[in-house]
Amino acid sequence: MTEAVTAVSLPPIPRLPVAVPRSGVSSEARRALRQLLGDLDRSIAVAFRDGADAVALARRRSDSVTRIVAHVWMACLGEVTGAALFAIGGFGRGLLFPYSDIDLLALIERSDTSRLRALEQCFATLWDIGLKVGHAVREPTQCKTLAAADASVFTTLLDARRLAGDATLDATLRAIVDAPDMWPPKAYLRARLADRDARHARFDDTAYNLEPNLKDGPGGLRTIDSLRWLGQRLAHANDFPQMVTEGLLDPAECDTLLQAEATLRRYRFALHLEARRPEERLLFDYQRALATSLGFEDEHEKNLGVEQFMQGYYRAASQVERLGIQIADRFEEMLEPPCAAQPVGEDFIRYGSRLAVRDPDLFMRRPASMVEIFIARLDEKGLIGFTADTMRRIHQATAIVGTKLADDPQALSAFLQLLKRGAPAVEALWRMNRHGLLAAILPAFGKVFGRMQYDLFHVYTVDEHTVRVLRNMARFADNATHSEFPLACEIWPTLPKPEIMLLAALFHDIAKGRGGDHSVLGEDDAREFGNKLGLPSEDIERVAWLVRWHLLMSTTAQRQDITDPDVVHRFAEKVGGRERLGQLYLLTIADIIGTSPRLWNAWKDRLLSDLYTSTRYALRREAKPSAGRSARISACREKAMEQLVAEGRDPAAIEKVWAGFPESSFLRHHPQQVAWQTAAILDANGKLPLIAVHPMSVRGSTELFVYAPDRDGLFANVTAMLDRLHFSVMEARVLSSNDGKALDTFLLLEAENQKPASLERADELYQRLHRALAQSAPIMPPRRSMSRHLKHFQMAPRIDFQQADGRTQMALVCSDRPGLLAAVTQVMMTCEVRVHDARIATFGERVEDFFQLTDRRNNPLGETQQQRLWHALVERIGPS
Incomplete structure (x- = not known):
């Protein structure tokens, strides 16, 4: 669904009477302020539902609350010297969502009793009129000490905005932030990356959870904020357009981040209104209502409005997550001296542990090289990735060339060569997916990018699930997993063409969300792509068969009595051969584990291995089990x-x-x-x-x-x-x-x-x-x-x-x-x-x-x- 931008007038910023310094806020005035805040929030909610822009409304609420906070400060403290009130957090950035906290820092040069009492009255009044205030009161030396010890405290100061009080304290706060020994660039980058990794670990290190956190989850709004903080501290670039000027972003990446941020902010605004509290998780409790309120409608039973709504989130979050990783790499390269270049084949060079292109225009001149560089990375020892400039050029070329790659014979030939590497190719496929390159080669895969299924069975989006299925297959080639998957590890080396298994994994769910049987539709897609790759006809048919019947083994094992020889015989007739049986077994268990970690257990392991063993015996006999x-x-x-x-x-x-x-x-x-x-x-x-x-x-x-x-x-x-x-x-x-x-x-x-x-x-x-x-x-x-x-x-x-x-x-x-x-x-x-x-x-x-x-x-x-x-x-x- 494409959301239309509607011109809606914003609620006016409330006008307040001039505060009488140090008079306090009377009970009558407090009631008036509560009424004013209630009217403001109701008008903002109506404007949003009428189509007003979420960011504009968040800024309008911030501006309005700024006036109210300044009014209360003046009433409680007056024209005070040596004390000032700063907005920090989202409020410092000038954004307040419907139920966001009001984060405040009172900076005071001395902590005398009367001033502390006035501050206490100020904050109590703000709570009393209905503002959820989080506040800290610090002297400059205390503020500096805390900021030096904790990068998160230092980060809050980057967004600090004075609301009221002594203007000279602006310079005091700025001096703390700009001190040369206060979180130098390398130390600050390490701290922010450690914070990112810790946050992601709390959310299973993936943006694809069924109930994602819009703010703190991978690819969430906190990731976007972190990129801005890094730009400020490391490159003196306060926003994404300035980061483009500094060469840390290209215009297309800037646009992608801004569009993703707009989606996440709109969803967050709607979520606050729906939950009527500062909820940041897209819980099942709200997903359907949010989809309806934002205009998403059911297309058919396999493409629900709520699924389209969540796909919007997953796509935005995955784009932010991908660019966040790339931009962090660029900052690391910016702070590290370059290594001497070493040749890698005719087209590539390496700088230390990172791979790059010799010719900056290589990807545009010969798009197949975008696949070849992933192969080179597999072959070259000691590489941890590409240079930041190379990642950017892959992204740029993919965006320009687009799905033309799907019909480029050289690119398809290189892709087939990659698939023939078997298990090592899986990591390359995962990285290609992060760059959008996999969707360019397989346009149908791009359609399931961020595609969720509204149930508790599938805990990942279709593209994330597919990548996990591929990674499970790679585990079957690793002897270290033999104790966990003994039968799978015995079968994998016997398969002569690992590319068949990788293609079956790529296509088994590729038709989800289209309507109809995704196995049947995916079978057609697999056959068409096999012809494009130039696979032998028997390989094409094998991939197509695996896609068509990828659910057969699990449904037979779980829904029928596999101790009944007739059940086993019918299954064996459908499978038709021992090699195909082994391939189906590998795809089945990789699919189950990749659907949800909770689905795999010892009982299912034994159930499927029993069916495999019984079927293999039945195939060896090549006769109906007539033994009565x-x-x-x-x-x-x-x-x-x-x-x-x-x-x-x-x-x-x-x-x-x-x-x-x-x-x-x-x-x-x-x-x-x-x-x-x-x-x-x-x-x-x-x-x-x-x-x-x-x-x-x-x-x-x-x-x-x-x-x-x-x-x-x-x-x-x-x-x-x-x-x-x-x-x-x-x-x-x-x-x-x-x-x-x-x-x-x-x-x-x-x-x-x-x-x-x-x-x-x-x-x-x-x-x-x-x-x-x-x-x-x-x-x-x-x-x-x-x-x-x-x-x-x-x-x-x-x-x-x-x-x-x-x-x-x-x-x-x-x-x-x-x-x-x-x-x-x-x-x-x-x-x-x-x-x-x-x-x-x-x-x-x-x-x-x-x-x-x-x-x-x-x-x-x-x-x-x-x-x-x-x-x-x-x-x-x-x-x-």
């Missing part, structure tokens, strides 16, 4: 028996236990699980209920086994207790023995960190559940309030029923909430429905659970019972 139930049951029994006998168990006792096991135990469980459950039953010597907990099972999770007299409500009681203990159920198998026992298996992770339980937690689970099941009273799940995040992503449940294999299969898609599974099972118990199998999957705020159900006579649910269950679930877990 009896053969699969026999194989499982044989392996489980071997393990139990090796542990010293009596085969006759084992067979006696197995006589009560249903066939499903051997069809749906691994032999290790069957052996573990059997051993637990043997060790119990008939004492029930039996609770067994395996803290770290072969399934990458904590395994819970419940063996007890079967009764309706048992499953609901177990899930309620698991919810009380803050465990997440990843998978549940509910079986009934031939002699009336329940054999229920749960795979669990800690709800807080998505990790298997510790030994202490496993023991707590055993003790608490054992005591609970020994009683006949039902266990009710706790009532916990929904998190602030989840409240903004509530959807009506979607419930589908199907009949298969003598049971009713129910698919439940709904919004996540605390205690969801326990609530669902409580509803099922009330509706006289039995659960026989459960598959649990959570994607951010969205839950996709699958259940196999019957009535209490183990028959499929009839239409009436399905409707009863549907209505009860909607009433219990639907949005409130």
Whole structure:
């Protein structure tokens, strides 16, 4: 959306009566000032909503507050000598957003009691009339000492503006700031960069958080302020146009910074008005309302107005972040003596650890060299980056040449050569993205630059997510990560063409936001670009296939029963070959980890590796697994028996236990699980209920086994207790023995960190559940309030029923909430429905659970019972 600039008259600066020196501010006058401030803020809010410029309104508010503060100063202190009041912070720069603090510095030459009392009265009056004042009272020597010790204190003085009092103290303050020994350029630069790094670390070092901080986050308004402070201190340039004059910025960069700053300031102004407080975070609580108030509208369900609004933020912040890093590098070079030049090939030279071009016009004369310099950086040892001038020339040439690079045969050839480097190319691709070069070569990638998805599943913008997927792939080539990704590290070296994987990563989400299936649209884009690169047809088809089916492995593993050979066979038929299986596995886990760090855990690791192993075996057999139930049951029994006998168990006792096991135990469980459950039953010597907990099972999770007299409500009681203990159920198998026992298996992770339980937690689970099941009273799940995040992503449940294999299969898609599974099972118990199998999957705020159900006579649910269950679930877990 392009915002139109509307000519709106600004509220007038209030006229105040002449203050009577040292008379104070009467109660009546205070009421009048409060009324005046209220009227001012209301008129400013109306003007903004009518389209007035946010910066002009912030300046108008600053001018108005300046008059009010000066009026109160005069009333409390009069025409005083040896004391002055200065505005600092944003107020010092002449900007006050609707709920910004009023930062003040009182500089006094002596601290006598009467003056301090008058200052106290002044600040108390300002608070009383409705101004949120932050103030400091200092003598010049104290001010100098603090400024010398703390760069942040010194920085506040750079923006100091006298509001009232003794004018001679302007020079006093200026002398402190200009003192030669006060934060020399190199020391000040180091301090500002350390402050930047510390701030960024608090926000995960990325501007792409779902709820970013407009002020202090990476690429936020504080970054822009820091650039101005560096310009002031290091180059005597007070603003960006002056930095252009000093050669630290080019006009295009200056325009980019000013436009990004205007966007961030407009968003901040609107955020203050929406939150009605000095809120700097774009919380979910405000995002939709802000998008509406600023005129963003839904295009379609995959390009919401709120997503367009947030894309405006992400683009502005990423531009500020990129230029901030480049300009800081320029300052560092400015303060360091140049090194001797050394040749690097025909076109490039190096100055110490930085790479540059021989010919300043090289990038314009031969655009492909913009890609070649990134290759040269990979090949040349000891380089940490490009010179500031080279970075600027890359940026300038990219802006001028634009998407013509996408059709430049030399540039595309160089890009392919870069991709063929495999894992080392990833760092170059990340840097190319920061320069806008990647979007020039792949115009479709430019469309998802800053593109967010309004959910809790995708925690990064599409371009940031894509870069993280690439970086995950690079980790698979690093032997140091073998313990973390053993299977991936074994597969990566076997792939003959790493460029296929890098291209699949680049294109897998490139069509997000267009409407339609992004996998299908991305497949077309990948095929078109492969042809441009001149890839062999089989490589083009491989990349296109990976893009089209990049979600296949994760959805199969999480939504289907991969212990079922028919499921594995169908998946193997779709994959078609072992090399493609390995490629899909690598893309799948890189995609999951790159979507959100919280999504990857040991359970998913084992789930996907199990599917990979089973599929590889199925592909090697090259035949449908026609081995029927009896053969699969026999194989499982044989392996489980071997393990139990090796542990010293009596085969006759084992067979006696197995006589009560249903066939499903051997069809749906691994032999290790069957052996573990059997051993637990043997060790119990008939004492029930039996609770067994395996803290770290072969399934990458904590395994819970419940063996007890079967009764309706048992499953609901177990899930309620698991919810009380803050465990997440990843998978549940509910079986009934031939002699009336329940054999229920749960795979669990800690709800807080998505990790298997510790030994202490496993023991707590055993003790608490054992005591609970020994009683006949039902266990009710706790009532916990929904998190602030989840409240903004509530959807009506979607419930589908199907009949298969003598049971009713129910698919439940709904919004996540605390205690969801326990609530669902409580509803099922009330509706006289039995659960026989459960598959649990959570994607951010969205839950996709699958259940196999019957009535209490183990028959499929009839239409009436399905409707009863549907209505009860909607009433219990639907949005409130």
